[in-house]
Amino acid sequence: MDFQLTEEQKMFQSMVRDFANNVVKPEAARIDEEGKYPAGIIKKAAELGIFGITIDEKYGGSGGDYLSMTLCSEELARASAGVATIFLANLSLACYPIYKFGTEEQKKKYVTPIAKGEKICCFALTEPGAGSDAAAMQTTATRDGDNFVLNGNKIFITNGAEASIAVVFATEDKSKGNKGISAFIVESNTPGYSVGKLEHKMGIHGSSTTELIFENCRIPKANQLGESGRGLRYALESIDSSRVTVGAQALGISQAAFDDAISYAQTRVQFGKPLAQHQAIQWMLADMATQIDAARMLVYRAAWLKDQGLPYMKESAMAKLYAAEISSFVTNKAMQIHGGYGYCRDYPMERYLRDAKITEIYEGTSEMQRMTIARAITKQ
Numbered sequence: 119m120d121f122q123l124t125e126e127q128k129m130f131q132s133m134v135r136d137f138a139n140n141v142v143k144p145e146a147a148r149i150d151e152e153g154k155y156p157a158g159i160i161k162k163a164a165e166l167g168i169f170g171i172t173i174d175e176k177y178g179g180s181g182g183d184y185l186s187m188t189l190c191s192e193e194l195a196r197a198s199a200g201v202a203t204i205f206l207a208n209l210s211l212a213c214y215p216i217y218k219f220g221t222e223e224q225k226k227k228y229v230t231p232i233a234k235g236e237k238i239c240c241f242a243l244t245e246p247g248a249g250s251d252a253a254a255m256q257t258t259a260t261r262d263g264d265n266f267v268l269n270g271n272k273i274f275i276t277n278g279a280e281a282s283i284a285v286v287f288a289t290e291d292k293s294k295g296n297k298g299i300s301a302f303i304v305e306s307n308t309p310g311y312s313v314g315k316l317e318h319k320m321g322i323h324g325s326s327t328t329e330l331i332f333e334n335c336r337i338p339k340a341n342q343l344g345e346s347g348r349g350l351r352y353a354l355e356s357i358d359s360s361r362v363t364v365g366a367q368a369l370g371i372s373q374a375a376f377d378d379a380i381s382y383a384q385t386r387v388q389f390g391k392p393l394a395q396h397q398a399i400q401w402m403l404a405d406m407a408t409q410i411d412a413a414r415m416l417v418y419r420a421a422w423l424k425d426q427g428l429p430y431m432k433e434s435a436m437a438k439l440y441a442a443e444i445s446s447f448v449t450n451k452a453m454q455i456h457g458g459y460g461y462c463r464d465y466p467m468e469r470y471l472r473d474a475k476i477t478e479i480y481e482g483t484s485e486m487q488r489m490t491i492a493r494a495i496t497k498q
Contacts, residue, residue, distance in 0.1 A: 164235020195370025200324030278328030310335030321472035
């Protein structure tokens, strides 16, 4: 097995790292404090071409591989988890089903501006009574001639406040259960489409999380995505894909906390010597380093499998589960090493810890990842 990145991947990683360090990181504390969408940074990121990294050139992308998108998520998250969330929710989650299942006309109309960074997209699946149990959704799509009429509301929608395009999942026939759910592309300026409550979150500030409301929202039949009744399948495949980039986000947060912990431990003197020379601290750092490396191997393997066209559902669940859970561990230990300073906002430690937690929840909770893994290894 080759664990080395290609030269092209290394160059892309270096480019994104420079952008993250020089453009994103200096603004990370402000983004976290103000909680405002970093439009200027997103515009600069779009100019780099990262919003279309995995999209074919004919749709405005650069035709890169999935591992490169994973590297991008990791590097952005080292600087700002909020900025990384905007990126991954837009490209690896929301744009994915249009690019994978859309018609040629839909791809040209919607994927192209997303890939160029001209428009932001969101993925509208979760509802008040349908979180992990997505099949319990109540949002309806009623056929009316050459149109569909959507009614219902979605919650916890990442990029919901800024999105011009939403991929919305709704049931055409509740009696069919999972097989009655379809997917639709809805433009935010459509009458009956509105943004509801803006959530005030523990972390990933700068990335909006909102409610979306559909009240007799009429869309043309041409905006149905794929086949009727296959919406949940499209949603789950999109989530499988996005889990890898969420794992990379968790990995980036862990790496940032670890890097700062190393620096602090080498310069902070207690009892006549740097913290890094105390065995208790050395063992913390050793555990953190080992877990980060293990998470990186799991995340990169899952991305590599997807690039090879091989099954990767179990591996993406493993990557997301492990990277997310060690992110909480690493950020907690990094704060412990900083002591009281880590608890204060003069240092980014408390931000890392707050940002890490969401990676155990969205794109499927850790419990759902364990269910996915268990079913795969027991063939159930």
